[in-house]
Amino acid sequence: MSAGTFTPRPGAAPVTRMIWAQTALETRMLLRNGEQLLLTVIIPALLLTLFSTVDIITVPLQPGGAEKSVDFLAPGVLALAVMSTAFTGQAIATGFDRRYGVLKRLGASPLPRWALMASKTLSVLVTEVLQVALLTVIALALGWSPHGNPLSVAALLLLGTAAFSGLGLLMAGTLKAEVTLAAANLVFLLLLVGGGVIVPLEKFPGAVRDVLGLLPVSALSDGLRAVLQHGAALPWGDAAVLAGWAVLGLGAAAKWFRWE
Secondary structure, three states: OOOOOOOOOOOOOOHHHHHHHHHHHHHHHHHHOHHHHHHHHHHHHHHHHHHHHOOOOOOOOOOOOOOOHHHHHHHHHHHHHHHHHHHHHHHHHHHHHHHOOHHHHHHOOOOOHHHHHHHHHHHHHHHHHHHHHHHHHHHHHOOOOOOOOHHHHHHHHHHHHHHHHHHHHHHHHHOOHHHHHHHHHHHHHHHHHHOOOOOOHHHOOHHHHHHHOOOHHHHHHHHHHHHHOOOOOOOHHHHHHHHHHHHHHHHHHHHHOOOO
16 A cells, blocks of 8 residues: 555535535435425325316316316426425425525535525426426326427426526525415415416406416416417417516525525
């Protein structure tokens, strides 16, 4: 054994390696959290199965009735899954990380703060891939017949993720953890009912419908339906709404996020 074999090499690892390591940690923590799994996986899957098989809410179908309820519900539940992970789940997890000083300690580590946020975003994307895969399998088993360009679907999902992530980080970085917990769950429930996910926006009065149509979950639901249910190209109006929310949310989070 020669001298210097075990000579230490102090210094931080490459940023990319730190990001992937933190991403893997964030993803494992999410998948081990039963409450988060209930919110991000089980509830969307149950809603999709229940409302596709039980005639509780009448959904708008094309003339002739060739489509099934699942053709309307599946895109909305995919939007709900994105919201549950990128907004509700991320807001609650980040809020409590901030409360318990986890963000403060990580901020003092070699991992840059922007890299920590990138790791959280990548963890959200990994979780969403698993969600979309599971919900797609369930929907196909229920008789779903999707149409459209997968690239348009991917673009809408990414824009929706950016929009909800910005809003979730803004809430987590400005409110107390307990307030974030209550507010994020309340917003989730309100948007579940009024965001066109399960209940069609056509059920609401005209003025209310116009306002609800500007919400990110409504834009994501309608955009996904335009592509997956009707085979349309990328719906630029819905994409513009999502992009606007993404710019506002991420910009506000970057300005007002407090690490302590």
